[in-house]
């Protein structure tokens with residue numbers, strides 16, 4: 323599989339896409355993106371144009387790919403999209419459609435998604451929906467996207483109601499996993515991807531577990547001796563499963579090992595946890611369930627805990643949230659017309675379904691992973707809500723002379739990026755609906771989460787927003803992009819200011835920046 327250096331050669335894994343769709347290959351190796359002929363074959367002879375979607379962090383990789391495509395004679399279009407989940411919105415997809423339309427993108431042209439799973443999910447969705455489906459290539463640049471998100475043909479975006487609710491099955495023409503891309507990936511993101519690799523080990527390929535146990539530190543770094551093999555083996559597990567079940571009608575369910583609880587934790591943490599961290603806890607929970615149901619030995623459960631913690635993944639979760647987690651799991655399943663089902667193991671490599679387990683079994687498995695609240699939360703970044711009122715979703719196109727040219731997606735990206743630097747987990751939301759804003763303020767009060775609030779026009783007349791702000795249990799800073807006192811008289815009065823912790827106005831996006839700095843400092 324690998325050359326004498328363990329680094330240079332490329333492994334090709336075939337994914338049989340299923341009835342009506344072409345099989346495709348996942349290429350894994352260092353330097354696969356530099357192979358011009360391979361890229362040419364993948365884009366194909368019928369395309370004239372190539373659109374490359376990427377977040378800011380992958381600009382260099384996208385630029386190099388663009389230059390290569392241009393040398394090959396294609397017209398190229400680079401579309402920089404917001405980072406991470408901020409890319410998976412209908413508004414961003416609409417921006418991409420608009421750009422494809424302007425560029426005269428036809429049915430034979432090709433979309434390339436360069437980035438983590440969020441970017442490849444968006445790129446695949448844009449490709450699936452443009453002209454009812456154009457060819458696309460996935461260039462995953464995180465461990466998680468290489469072994470999971472980019473393989474299998476599921477594409478999609480999020481809506482206000484939940485994650486991945488809108489999407490399509492649209493397999494790529496090929497997946498290029500260039501291990502060199504991982505050199506710049508932050509360590510926490512790298513480690514998060516290892517949870518999916520470990521999952522693949524438990525459901526189908528125990529050699530993965532042996533390799534990690536032999537060198538856990540190596541698994542955590544792009545230069546680790548076994549990393550290429552771990553990725554190849556995990557892609558093979560996913561490829562084998564999805565090849566027989568493109569549309570998730572049956573066997574593909576085993577890939578959900580650990581995911582039923584993980585999704586509930588992610589939702590409970592308002593998506594401030596990395597996916598792999600939540601999956602790691604979910605794996606231990608599912609293993610405990612299997613042990614309590616007489617399927618798995620205590621040694622095998624211990625192996626789950628040891629292998630996950632050896633690479634730095636969590637194996638427990640705060641114990642005070644069980645009722646909320648259970649509600650979320652039940653509601654999620656109901657929304658999908660399903661009952662509560664868990665993938666469990668009848669031994670390593672032997673997944674099975676446990677449907678509707680007894681409440682006492684669930685509670686006992688939960689007790690086995692429960693942590694005291696303070697222990698779990700101490701190391702977490704502090705959550706902050708940035709709430710935006712009416713019309714702010716139209717930033718960029720709305721009266722730019724007053725509100726600036728930064729788009730709403732740009733505002734979201736700025737707040738999240740600055741939040742990360744300040745050790746805050748920033749969740750940015752916008753609504754045109756007064757009731758929704760009030761409900762979010764209640765949520766902030768109940769969770770004791772600090773808020774940066776731009777109430778927009780509600781500032782001047784909404785006593786409902788004012789009364790919700792008055793219930794705050796943590797810092798709340800009112801912000802405005804423009805200076806209200808320099809504008810129409812009706813904007814001179816804020817009904818919110820008297821109950822806010824502070825007000826910052828007139829500095830454009832700088833108002834939000836200062837507010838986040840104040841929250842981080844206080």
Ligand SMILES: NC(=O)c1ccc[n+]([C@@H]2O[C@H](COP(=O)([O-])OP(=O)(O)OC[C@H]3O[C@@H](n4cnc5c(N)ncnc54)[C@H](O)[C@@H]3O)[C@@H](O)[C@H]2O)c1
Pocket residue numbers: 377379380405406407410437438439440441443463464465466467470471472473474475476477478485486503504505506507508511597
């Ligand atoms: N379609 C599927 O079957 C499937 C499966 C699993 C997960 N997903 C989706 O994948 C997403 C999570 O993917 P993810 O964990 O890759 O997160 P991500 O796409 O949000 O990327 C994580 C962060 O790493 C940055 N990044 C990516 N590659 C980098 C690199 N090489 N160097 C520096 N920074 C880099 C990104 O810009 C982002 O900030 C979720 O939206 C999830 O729903 C989809």
